[in-house]
Amino acid sequence: xxxxxxxxxxxxxxxxxxxxxxxxxxxxxxxxxxxxxxxxxxxxxxxxxxxxxxxxxxxxxxxxxxxxxxxxxxxxxxxxxxxxxxxxxxxxxxxxxxxxxxxxxxxxxxxxxxxxxxxxxxxxxxxxxxxxxxxxxxxxxxxxxxxxxxxxxxxxxxxxxxxxxxxxxxxxxxxxxxxxxxxxxxxxxxxxxxxxxxxxxxxxxxxxxxxxxxxxxxxxxxxxxxxxxxxxxxxxxxxxxxxxxxxxxxxxxxx
Amino acid sequence: xxxxxxxxxxxxxxxxxxxxxxxxxxxxxxxxxxxxxxxxxxxxxxxxxxxxxxxxxxxxxxxxxxxxxxxxxxxxxxxxxxxxxxxxxxxxxxxxxxxxxxxxxxxxxxxxxxxxxxxxxxxxxxxxxxxxxxxxxxxxxxxxxxxxxxxxxxxxxxxxxxxxxxxxxxxxxxxxxxxxxxxxxxxxxxxxxxxxxxxxxxxxxxxxxxxxxxxxxxxxxxxxxxxxxxxxxxxxxxxxxxxxxxxxxxxxxxxxxxxxxxxxxxxxxxxxxxxxxxxxxxxxxxxxxxxxxxxxxxxxxxxxxxxxxxxxxxxxxxxxxxxxxxxxxxxxxxxxxxxxxxxxxxxxxxxxxxxxxxxxxxxxxxxxxxxxxxxxxxxxxxxxxxxxxxxx
Numbered sequence: 001x002x003x004x005x006x007x008x009x010x011x012x013x014x015x016x017x018x019x020x021x022x023x024x025x026x027x028x029x030x031x032x033x034x035x036x037x038x039x040x041x042x043x044x045x046x047x048x049x050x051x052x053x054x055x056x057x058x059x060x061x062x063x064x065x066x067x068x069x070x071x072x073x074x075x076x077x078x079x080x081x082x083x084x085x086x087x088x089x090x091x092x093x094x095x096x097x098x099x100x101x102x103x104x105x106x107x108x109x110x111x112x113x114x115x116x117x118x119x120x121x122x123x124x125x126x127x128x129x130x131x132x133x134x135x136x137x138x139x140x141x142x143x144x145x146x147x148x149x150x151x152x153x154x155x156x157x158x159x160x161x162x163x164x165x166x167x168x169x170x171x172x173x174x175x176x177x178x179x180x181x182x183x184x185x186x187x188x189x190x191x192x193x194x195x196x197x198x199x200x201x202x203x204x205x206x207x208x209x210x211x212x213x214x215x216x217x218x219x220x221x222x223x224x225x226x227x228x229x230x231x232x233x234x235x236x237x238x239x240x241x242x243x244x245x246x247x248x249x250x251x252x253x254x255x
Numbered sequence: 256x257x258x259x260x261x262x263x264x265x266x267x268x269x270x271x272x273x274x275x276x277x278x279x280x281x282x283x284x285x286x287x288x289x290x291x292x293x294x295x296x297x298x299x300x301x302x303x304x305x306x307x308x309x310x311x312x313x314x315x316x317x318x319x320x321x322x323x324x325x326x327x328x329x330x331x332x333x334x335x336x337x338x339x340x341x342x343x344x345x346x347x348x349x350x351x352x353x354x355x356x357x358x359x360x361x362x363x364x365x366x367x368x369x370x371x372x373x374x375x376x377x378x379x380x381x382x383x384x385x386x387x388x389x390x391x392x393x394x395x396x397x398x399x400x401x402x403x404x405x406x407x408x409x410x411x412x413x414x415x416x417x418x419x420x421x422x423x424x425x426x427x428x429x430x431x432x433x434x435x436x437x438x439x440x441x442x443x444x445x446x447x448x449x450x451x452x453x454x455x456x457x458x459x460x461x462x463x464x465x466x467x468x469x470x471x472x473x474x475x476x477x478x479x480x481x482x483x484x485x486x487x488x489x490x491x492x493x494x495x496x497x498x499x500x501x502x503x504x505x506x507x508x509x510x511x512x513x514x515x516x517x518x519x520x521x522x523x524x525x526x527x528x529x530x531x532x533x534x535x536x537x538x539x540x541x542x543x544x545x546x547x548x549x550x551x552x553x554x555x556x557x558x559x560x561x562x563x564x565x566x567x568x569x570x571x572x573x574x575x576x577x578x579x580x581x582x583x584x585x586x587x588x589x590x591x592x593x594x595x596x597x598x599x600x601x602x603x604x605x606x607x608x609x610x611x612x613x614x615x616x617x618x619x620x621x622x623x624x625x626x627x628x629x630x631x632x633x634x635x636x637x638x639x640x641x642x643x644x645x646x647x
Contacts, residue, residue: 002463004476083473 029096033059074105205234
């Protein structure tokens with residue numbers, strides 16, 4: 001389904017019975033689309049109205065005209081829900097960067113929800129390890145940029161992709177959104193998380209390299225009363241890798 | 256001497272595909288799978304693939320026949336290192352492949368395998384008319400009418416062919432008189448559900464099925480994102496959707512009445528049609544997903560559908576080939592015209608095959624029809640010799 005929100009064409013899906021009062025919003029991560037949530041959404045739709053959305057720049061939703069940060073994404077979700085006349089969320093479920101947007105949006109009051117569920121959520125940007133990582137790779141990237149200046153465009157692009165893949169950066173996951181990526185990964189949401197006062201469940205995979213368990217523990221410390229569940233044998237896409245275990249935990253939490 | 260003239264005595268057919276359209280990718284599949292290969296298999300023509308990139312640049316090269324060039328993403332690198340083709344209007348169409356050894360290729364017939372904006376809406380047809388070259392499919396006027404849902408419904412109604420009740424308005428009218436537009440919807444007594452559609456786009460892009468007035472505004476906004484003109488059309492109840500490919504200039508040859516397997520509440524969108532290969536079911540899988548072929552409807556209704564389709568084809572002035580989409584109210588036994596598609600995706604080759612016309616026969620017949628129409632047009636006087644200027 002499509003909708004115009006703040007002049008952007010937005011792709012979304014609604015599952016479940018619209019007459020059911022309790023609504024759950026699913027927010028995908030960076031470079032991801034609502035398709036990743038379809039299995040989860042179908043299960044949840046047995047008891048709730050489930051809205052999933054492609055964020056601007058991803059899937060079949062239009063790209064924003066300017067570089068966005070978490071604030072713009074959070075306000076976009078607020079406007080999207082308003083347009084759907086569905087501003088009272090029972091729960092919001094965010095994966096990875098979708099979780100960061102959920103935390104920031106709830107903290108600044110862009111939208112409200114009774115419960116928050118964070119799956120492999122990102123948003124911790126300033127650990128000592130991350131700072132060291134940046135200090136090491138940033139000069140290499142800059143030198144590489146100058147050294148390859150005379151190479152043909154597509155060769156240069158291929159080398160660039162290889163470099164970013166090697167350092168584990170999502171910068172080129174969505175090449176058209178590089179400026180937005182820089183803004184988003186520059187925002188740490190720990191202070192936002194500390195302001196949350198709603199029941200929160202944290203689900204992280206024990207084999208996640210993108211958002212490791214250390215992130216989970218930091219968020220758990222910040223969000224008072226939150227519960228952390230570690231899903232075994234799962235990497236970053238916990239809900240796709242261990243759907244049954246994830247669903248069991250979500251059901252327990254939402255009841 | 257141009258190389259094409261010493262190559263062989265075979266006629267050269269240029270298959271044009273791609274284009275600056277939302278249906279660019281679908282056009283590639285139509286061209287390579289359903290046009291280029293059968294034309295080559297016929298061994299009657301020199302077949303030249305002509306690709307229009309998304310930025311509107313033209314390329315003519317035999318390598319463009321390979322679907323892998325597109326599926327592997329190699330097309331961007333190919334375009335970056337390949338010289339663009341130039342067009343020359345020299346009492347016919349000549350393609351110039353520039354480079355160290357510039358090559359001029361005289362085109363005898365053009366086979367546009369394009370969908371949507373610029374390729375199917377009459378724009379390309381206008382260019383080819385100016386170039387004075389025969390081309391396959393509907394001519395310019397019919398293409399313009401066909402790609403405008405409002406215009407085609409108005410033409411159809413004038414020919415007394417039934418079509419669902421509708422209203423239409425422009426973007427600026429809606430912006431200035433929103434309340435009046437909603438009143439107009441009420442006054443027209445359109446029963447919900449209604450379909451809100453952009454007037455010019457194909458493949459269900461921007462179309463929303465609206466079940467209650469509260470949702471009308473959002474649907475209109477989406478349609479207006481794509482088009483300056485929007486129509487709100489009453490949905491047919493007890494719906495059976497069927498489609499009829501037809502071929503011919505004066506004498507019409509319909510293929511089979513085909514029934515796409517969709518439910519009224521599960522409106523067939525672009526994704527279902529093209530991206531996912533259709534729904535799982537017992538029907539036949541064509542470019543448009545799964546369908547019943549021939550349609551599973553009573554004989555009287557089947558014949559009525561054929562008659563309405565042929566009447567619509569004639570009313571709009573189609574020639575060559577077109578596909579007429581119909582809506583059947585199965586309770587009232589009524590057949591309505593929905594829309595006409597002047598260049599059906601994959602030419603609906605699966606349907607023609609089942610109707611007894613193989614892909615090679617289909618494309619060669621279409622080239623013949625193009626030449627016949629062109630020959631007839633040559634008999635019409637278009638220039639007039641006078642001494643008008645000499646008096647000054």
